[in-house]
Amino acid sequence: MNNIFAYDFMIRAFIAAALIGIIAPCIGTTIVLKRLSAIGDATSHSALAGIAAGLMTGVHPVLGAVIFSMAAVLGIEAVRKSFKNYSEIATVIIMSTGIGLTAVLSGFVGNTADLNSFMFGSIVAISDFEMILTVGLSVAVIAVTMLLYRELFYIAFDEDAAELAGVPVKTVNIIIMLLTAITVSAASRIVGALMVSSLLVIPVACAMIIGKSYKSTMIISIVFAELFTVGGLFASFYLDVKPGGSIVLIGVAVLVMLLIFFRRR
Amino acid sequence: MAAKYEEVLKIEKLYFDYSDTSVLKDVNLTLYQGDFLGIIGSNGAGKSTLIKLILGKLPYYKGSISLFGTDIKKSFPRDKIGYVAQKANSFNTSFPATVKEVVMANLYSKKGLFKRYNKQDEERFYEVIRRVGMEGCENRLIGRLSGGQQQRVFIARALISEPKLLLMDEPTVGVDMQSVTEIMNLISELNRQGITIVMTNHDTPALVEVSSKLLIFCSHGNGEFVDRANLTMEQINQIYAGKRRHNHE
Ligand SMILES: Nc1ncnc2c1ncn2[C@@H]1O[C@H](COP(=O)(O)OP(=O)(O)OP(=O)(O)O)[C@@H](O)[C@H]1O
Ligand SMILES: [Mg+2]
Numbered sequence: 001m002n003n004i005f006a007y008d009f010m011i012r013a014f015i016a017a018a019l020i021g022i023i024a025p026c027i028g029t030t031i032v033l034k035r036l037s038a039i040g041d042a043t044s045h046s047a048l049a050g051i052a053a054g055l056m057t058g059v060h061p062v063l064g065a066v067i068f069s070m071a072a073v074l075g076i077e078a079v080r081k082s083f084k085n086y087s088e089i090a091t092v093i094i095m096s097t098g099i100g101l102t103a104v105l106s107g108f109v110g111n112t113a114d115l116n117s118f119m120f121g122s123i124v125a126i127s128d129f130e131m132i133l134t135v136g137l138s139v140a141v142i143a144v145t146m147l148l149y150r151e152l153f154y155i156a157f158d159e160d161a162a163e164l165a166g167v168p169v170k171t172v173n174i175i176i177m178l179l180t181a182i183t184v185s186a187a188s189r190i191v192g193a194l195m196v197s198s199l200l201v202i203p204v205a206c207a208m209i210i211g212k213s214y215k216s217t218m219i220i221s222i223v224f225a226e227l228f229t230v231g232g233l234f235a236s237f238y239l240d241v242k243p244g245g246s247i248v249l250i251g252v253a254v255l256v257m258l259l260i261f262f263r264r265r
Numbered sequence: 266m267a268a269k270y271e272e273v274l275k276i277e278k279l280y281f282d283y284s285d286t287s288v289l290k291d292v293n294l295t296l297y298q299g300d301f302l303g304i305i306g307s308n309g310a311g312k313s314t315l316i317k318l319i320l321g322k323l324p325y326y327k328g329s330i331s332l333f334g335t336d337i338k339k340s341f342p343r344d345k346i347g348y349v350a351q352k353a354n355s356f357n358t359s360f361p362a363t364v365k366e367v368v369m370a371n372l373y374s375k376k377g378l379f380k381r382y383n384k385q386d387e388e389r390f391y392e393v394i395r396r397v398g399m400e401g402c403e404n405r406l407i408g409r410l411s412g413g414q415q416q417r418v419f420i421a422r423a424l425i426s427e428p429k430l431l432l433m434d435e436p437t438v439g440v441d442m443q444s445v446t447e448i449m450n451l452i453s454e455l456n457r458q459g460i461t462i463v464m465t466n467h468d469t470p471a472l473v474e475v476s477s478k479l480l481i482f483c484s485h486g487n488g489e490f491v492d493r494a495n496l497t498m499e500q501i502n503q504i505y506a507g508k509r510r511h512n513h514e
Contacts, residue, residue: 008434025410033357033360033361035357041300043342092310150373151373153370154365155361155371156360157360157362157370158356159366160350161350161370161371161422162370164320164346164348164374164375165341165343165370165371165373165374165426166343166373166377167373207361208359208361212361212363212404212406213361213362213365213366213406214361214362214363214366214406215366216360216361226484236301246415
């Protein structure tokens with residue numbers, strides 16, 4: 001058997017995956033508990049359009065993803081205001097826009113293999129620039145979730161009460177959305193834009209089955225996400241499958257097992 | 266001598282409409298520290314609307330609302346106000362949060378952005394949990410408690426920030442009869458300890474019993490602000506039915 005760590009590109013992939021395994025559930029906990037899971041999908045499809053735009057224009061695809069997905073979340077917030085309590089309307093509209101844009105822009109991308117690797121993830125040669133970008137974006141997400149831990153909890157649990165207690169709800173909501181955009185973009189390189197949203201949701205779903213508090217749910221979801229991303233990379237390397245696929249499938253398998261063992265509620 | 270009791274809430278000539286319906290017309294009332302205001306009225310009378318106005322959630326009204334002597338348009342005294350909403354719409358039962366996490370969250374109005382909890386906050390938490398009779402449930406998931414227990418937790422959440430005025434909109438809806446009595450006793454106990462209370466409830470006799478002041482929305486017309494002590498239950502029913510006007514013509 002090959003030694004997986006003998007390859008420089010695998011070490012990079014593991015570092016990036018480990019970081020994504022922390023930030024995805026940090027954001028995932030908040031959006032799942034706020035019942036905004038679908039936002040991950042809408043954002044990632046917009047990120048894909050950004051990736052296509054990046055590949056087309058020569059701007060780095062991950063930067064393209066950051067820009068497009070940020071525009072998407074701000075769009076969702078704007079549309080959401082017009083349909084209070086029907087946030088799915090906003091997410092579906094933005095998701096359709098993202099898919100539509102990807103379809104149109106992909107026609108102009110010379111090498112569709114590149115786009116394909118961003119859709120399903122890839123462990124091949126993460127560049128220095130991508131490494132720095134991933135580390136930077138991850139540090140930003142981790143720092144903000146730690147600083148705003150209490151605010152995020154209160155808003156997720158009871159937005160009205162949080163507002164009354166003086167939590168700057170609108171600002172924090174925008175920050176959550178922007179962090180979601182960043183996380184989705186950072187993860188698209190390895191996990192693939194089409195599978196990012198499941199990495200936001202599945203670890204949290206697993207953690208909610210066994211968590212005994214908000215804090216433990218968050219910590220457990222990080223443990224699961226690490227298990228899925230790192231496990232997925234091993235599978236990807238040794239079985240020669242796309243990392244996004246193996247990460248998500250491991251996650252789903254674990255979730256199904258947990259549901260069987262802890263059938264309650 | 267009058268200065269002994271601090272003015273807590275003063276509402277003057279308050280009018281409020283939702284875009285198409287006029288809801289409140291000329292509401293006037295003043296509460297001092299230690300008062301217990303019961304708001305009585307049928308469905309759609311405007312009770313919840315009035316509470317939302319006091320909480321500053323509905324900014325477009327005519328007239329004035331002052332809390333602790335300051336107009337709420339100038340500044341809102343978050344750290345002095347507690348609010349307990351109707352249970353059903355306040356949270357999702359499978360939310361993974363413990364009683365402690367839920368209650369401690371409301372220290373925010375005292376601590377503000379980025380501050381961490383300290384030893385005193387913990388002590389304060391155990392004190393309010395004892396006060397609402399929920400000791401031993403600190404680390405239980407909120408969604409696994411009974412309706413009455415959940416409502417006690419929400420009262421504890423309001424109490425942890427040491428409010429001087431506690432606003433409660435039908436706090437006993439969806440709670441079994443035994444727990445209703447216990448919660449009503451708890452609320453009057455808090456009132457005896459000096460917290461001013463504003464409360465709505467569809468169980469009029471129970472509410473009248475604990476109130477010192479009443480705001481009665483009769484079936485047609487304005488809210489009547491009256492002193493409970495001066496009235497018999499029969500007179501209250503007459504005002505409610507719109508057969509009798511009390512303080513102004
Ligand atoms: N968001 C809203 N937009 C428009 N009209 C509203 C809104 N909320 C309430 N109303 C109307 O305002 C009136 C007062 O409503 P409110 O909820 O204050 O009544 P209430 O006294 O609390 O009734 P209940 O006993 O049913 O709780 C009702 O006629 C209602 O239809
Ligand atoms: Mg009401």
